[in-house]
Amino acid sequence: MARANDEAAALIQELADLLSITGGDAFKIRAYEKAARAVAGHPDDIAGMDLAGLRTIPTVGEAIAKKLLDYNTTGTIRQVEELRAQIPAGVRALTAIPTLGPKKALAVYEELGISSVPELAEAIQAGRLRGLKGFGAKTEQNILHGIELMQQSGERVLIDVATDLAEEIVAALAALPGCLRCTYAGSLRRMRETIGDIDVLAASAEPGPIMAAFTALPFTAEVIASGEKKTSIRTTKGLQVDLRVVPPESWGAALQYFTGSQAHNIRTREIAVRAGLKLSEYGLFDAESGELIVSETEEEVYERLGLPWIPPVLREDRGEIEAALKGALPRLVTVDDLRGDLHSHTDLTDGIATLEEMVEAAAARGLEYYAITDHAPNLFMQRMTDEKMLAQREQVRALQKRYPDLTLLHGTELNIDPEGGVDWDADFLSGFDVCVASIHSHFTQDPAEMTRRLIRACENPYVHVIGHPTARSIGKRRPVDADWDEVFKAAARTGTAMEIDSFPDRLDLPADLIRRALHHGVKFSVDTDAHSLGHHRNIRYGIGTAQRGWLTPDDVINTWPLERLRTFLKKTT
DNA sequence: GCCGTTTTCGGCCCGACTGTTTTCAGTCG
Numbered sequence: 001m002a003r004a005n006d007e008a009a010a011l012i013q014e015l016a017d018l019l020s021i022t023g024g025d026a027f028k029i030r031a032y033e034k035a036a037r038a039v040a041g042h043p044d045d046i047a048g049m050d051l052a053g054l055r056t057i058p059t060v061g062e063a064i065a066k067k068l069l070d071y072n073t074t075g076t077i078r079q080v081e082e083l084r085a086q087i088p089a090g091v092r093a094l095t096a097i098p099t100l101g102p103k104k105a106l107a108v109y110e111e112l113g114i115s116s117v118p119e120l121a122e123a124i125q126a127g128r129l130r131g132l133k134g135f136g137a138k139t140e141q142n143i144l145h146g147i148e149l150m151q152q153s154g155e156r157v158l159i160d161v162a163t164d165l166a167e168e169i170v171a172a173l174a175a176l177p178g179c180l181r182c183t184y185a186g187s188l189r190r191m192r193e194t195i196g197d198i199d200v201l202a203a204s205a206e207p208g209p210i211m212a213a214f215t216a217l218p219f220t221a222e223v224i225a226s227g228e229k230k231t232s233i234r235t236t237k238g239l240q241v242d243l244r245v246v247p248p249e250s251w252g253a254a255l256q257y258f259t260g261s262q263a264h265n266i267r268t269r270e271i272a273v274r275a276g277l278k279l280s281e282y283g284l285f286d287a288e289s290g291e292l293i294v295s296e297t298e299e300e301v302y303e304r305l306g307l308p309w310i311p312p313v314l315r316e317d318r319g320e321i322e323a324a325l326k327g328a329l330p331r332l333v334t335v336d337d338l339r340g341d342l343h344s345h346t347d348l349t350d351g352i353a354t355l356e357e358m359v360e361a362a363a364a365r366g367l368e369y370y371a372i373t374d375h376a377p378n379l380f381m382q383r384m385t386d387e388k389m390l391a392q393r394e395q396v397r398a399l400q401k402r403y404p405d406l407t408l409l410h411g412t413e414l415n416i417d418p419e420g421g422v423d424w425d426a427d428f429l430s431g432f433d434v435c436v437a438s439i440h441s442h443f444t445q446d447p448a449e450m451t452r453r454l455i456r457a458c459e460n461p462y463v464h465v466i467g468h469p470t471a472r473s474i475g476k477r478r479p480v481d482a483d484w485d486e487v488f489k490a491a492a493r494t495g496t497a498m499e500i501d502s503f504p505d506r507l508d509l510p511a512d513l514i515r516r517a518l519h520h521g522v523k524f525s526v527d528t529d530a531h532s533l534g535h536h537r538n539i540r541y542g543i544g545t546a547q548r549g550w551l552t553p554d555d556v557i558n559t560w561p562l563e564r565l566r567t568f569l570k571k572t573t
Numbered sequence: 574g575c576c577g578t579t580t581t582c583g584g585c586c587c588g589a590c591t592g593t594t595t596t597c598a599g600t601c602g
Contacts, residue, residue: 031574269586
């Protein structure tokens, strides 16, 4: 269920948006935006907090604490309600059109009474914007084009789609003679779960030919902007790609800047300012003399700011600066730390590779243990039976002899029914080495029922891992609604791991819930849920998500040596 | 609106590109 923090943060953000339309003080607006992020990322639930408690949240002062208190008691914020009465929701929606910001939105509303996207499109067609100050022919065209883009998708793409495209672009540009370095940065380097646009960075003393090669790429559908230092295109599939070309000596500063996030950059630049320095994509400079101090590597830039190098996956201004200053950054889990995979399928159910092929792929990954976890009978379409499952177990045991360095675990992926029960009784379940249990149906139970359902699954002594816990499908199915703090408490109490499923359209648990679960002392299993040989490669996305959740190897049970894992699977705690 | 080993007042990240402009505002990241 939506946490109080998320709802309150959305209201504070709305306050910032509405103030930017009415022309409020820009610094006040930024203060609200910062506070909205801080509230959303705060580990403790703000529901029930008093004024003093709220003020302990960084960037929340007296005034914003009072607004949060207002939310805690009334469920809304008075100032937001007042501004909503003044600015229709449709006007705020106008700012979602690319190239149309708060100033232009207010202009068309005040001058022409336009308060929705369709109205605006109609007004432009009818020539009603002619003569409006700041709106020329080109602006009209850009707005219409922006509306079109917004309507025909303009959506974020999954991380695997973006990664494949980015790697293709980087390979093409890196091959050019004048290109000294090239990589992708932005949200893709931070491994966000969906990507709005791809940021590519190149180092060259001569940008011209690189820009030309970039706009000439076969999938370039449109050049959005093109300058000496920066070029933006849109691909045939509608994804925007920005290319920045910087002098080679600026590489480190540019990579730091271009990786973001914007909120993280603001923090690092503030630290620079306080130290009498100036940080830009060209380097770290002395503010007074303008003399360049460092710029060649990211490590140098951070070091000169008094910080250790911060992994890109943490650069969201969600506490990483504070942790870095205290020397308390986590040693993040990596793909190389993994010793096993606890969730995979074969063609016995809905996988498309044989048991032998899947095991061979696991061995090629260098794993020390690998679990086969085909679907259980209650997912009726997979037609699993007790006999088939037991026959597979024999096959697994026989196959084991061929893999002296890879321990095969025979498991299953159970279905958590609406009451929290699973497919088999204790007797049958006790025969498995490991059981993942997942929600595959009845996604829309009310939060109280869903919470009980998940807690009961955790309390089952034979359930070791809750598979893709929110059951979301990014862009298709919403996460199930539960009181996650209660679920995580139960998981920690019973010694049940939460899975991080590596499928690009799942990435489940999501990073924000991982951090909340970590806060409760939960352990995790980062799995592929592979249904084919190619799916083994998805592990990097699961690990990226785990890293965004601040996980260390110790938090992830499938980095543990087999003996330690086996102890955990006994659930004796 | 927030915040302070320069500060309880006066700052607040920085730059690129576009379009409508004659020197800059708006938008974006």
